[in-house]
Amino acid sequence: MPSQFSIVIIDRDKQSRDAITSTLKPYTDSITLAGSVDNFSDGALVIQKAAPNVVILGIDDIEQGIKDVQFITLKHPRVSVIACSSEKNVEWFLSIMRAGAVEYLLRPIGQEELKQSLQKVGRLLLPTPVEEMPAGEIISVYNPIGGMGTTTVAVNLAAALAEEGTKVALVDLNLEAGDVNTFLNVNPTYTLSSVTSNTERLDANFLMSVMTRHPSGPFVLTEPLEVDEAVSIRPEQVRRVLELLRGIFSYVIVDCVGQLAGCNMAIFESSDQILFTTTLSLPALKNTKRYLCAMERKGFGKDTVKLIINRYHPKSDIQLKDAEKVLARSVYQSIPNEYLDAVNSINKGTPVVKLTPRSPISKAIQALADRLKQ
Structure with missing residues (x-):
């Protein structure tokens, strides 16, 4: 993992985008915000150009959200998608995870919650290397x-x-x-x-x-x-x-x-x-x-x-x-x-x-x- 890694935010909800941007500020020495846009078309172009490590994707419609997650993971297999939504429905969570997202977070995303999510996708803010040990x-x-x-x-x-x-x-x-x-x-x-x-x-x-x-x-x-x-x-x-x-x-x-x-x-x-x-x-x-x-x-x-x-x-x-x-x-x-x-x-x-x-x-x-x- 590089010492610097980048994130793209795609979310129609401006308040959500701003909150995530604010949450990322303490980590500017290790995280680059490569783009923050309000629609998927622009977001796809930013992903193509910036090749980020993580995309934080806002989802307001489950069918479209599934398509968007699948598009990103198929076109850019090295990109980890963290979905965020205001919808607490378990079916949404399961569908989005099956589509290929590595996390499903509820808006607004808190600083600690986002930090933990980045750790869960293996892009650690504070890396903890797994010990080398003989095969179990x-x-x-x-x-x-x-x-x-x-x-x-x-x-x-x-x-x-x-x-x-x-x-x-x-x-x-x-x-x-x-x-x-x-x-x-x-x-x-x-x-x-x-x-x-x-x-x-x-x-x-x-x-x-x-x-x-x-x-x-x-x-x-x-x-x-x-x-x-x-x-x-x-x-x-x-x-x-x-x-x-x-x-x-x-x-x-x-x-x-x-x-x-x-x-x-x-x-x-x-x-x-x-x-x-x-x-x-x-x-x-x-x-x-x-x-x-x-x-x-x-x-x-x-x-x-x-x-x-x-x-x-x-x-x-x-x-x-x-x-x-x-x-x-x-x-x-x-x-x-x-x-x-x-x-x-x-x-x-x-x-x-x-x-x-x-x-x-x-x-x-x-x-x-x-x-x-x-």
């Missing part, structure tokens, strides 16, 4: 049909690994019905779709800025807010996000559910370890056997895919040795069935390993974390 490990927690405790395992494993300053990311890639935000009681402004809609301009600084740090330690990237957004996410976008996360974090824990296709295949191909999570019931074991065989045919064998038995009860009709015989696979880790501890942690938005570290669940998850570190 991607660990996906998976079951094809859900309901087997993948989110419980993923959330608690991420918290268990995030000790002594270890940087851990927790990514909800259950695109059909993700629950990480519920388990951790977070309501983030930005979700997975905030980064997948702009992967061609995605960098480590922007990715870090949209993730939510949970008090238990992990940095969280949650599932999209809307079903339509989840459907539009493509495998190559998932690969890009995971590879960037690998370069930032020591561990990237991915919660995923669904078929062996599309985004899940992108996740598995990026993963160093796949924790196949199931339970000791006949239907679950039957399905597990089908999928373990299918995964092996696709190149994900015993070295990569580890068997996790969740909700284990020692007095169950089916024992661990029975499961190992049926599946022809050793159990990597069993996690006890402690329903009350699990539910209590969800209700309080705190992982079991932090809320009740002496719980049998916590001890089993910590043992899993320790084993994965080896």
